[in-house]
Amino acid sequence: MKNQIQLKRQLDKAMPKQRVFLEESDITIVLLEEASLIMAEIIEKYGDLYIPIFARILEEIENRKKNQSYKEIALQMLNNK
Numbered sequence: 001m002k003n004q005i006q007l008k009r010q011l012d013k014a015m016p017k018q019r020v021f022l023e024e025s026d027i028t029i030v031l032l033e034e035a036s037l038i039m040a041e042i043i044e045k046y047g048d049l050y051i052p053i054f055a056r057i058l059e060e061i062e063n064r065k066k067n068q069s070y071k072e073i074a075l076q077m078l079n080n081k
Contacts, residue, residue: 003046
């Protein structure tokens with residue numbers, strides 16, 4: 001519990017006080033990969049409570065890479081037509 005309070009205080013200092021709204025297109029694979037590294041550090045420091053967030057980020061990375069591959073295949077098919 002003490003670690004969670006410390007994390008909240010650290011995040012409060014680091015996070016802007018104004019809400020920032022992002023479009024889905026603003027969140028790139030690179031940004032998600034950076035977020036996964038940050039979450040790995042948080043898990044190491046504060047425990048397993050944050051694993052579901054980490055897992056969700058990894059799922060999103062996999063989905064985007066898969067969709068990117070499908071798009072590349074589709075475009076190649078059109079170019080070879």
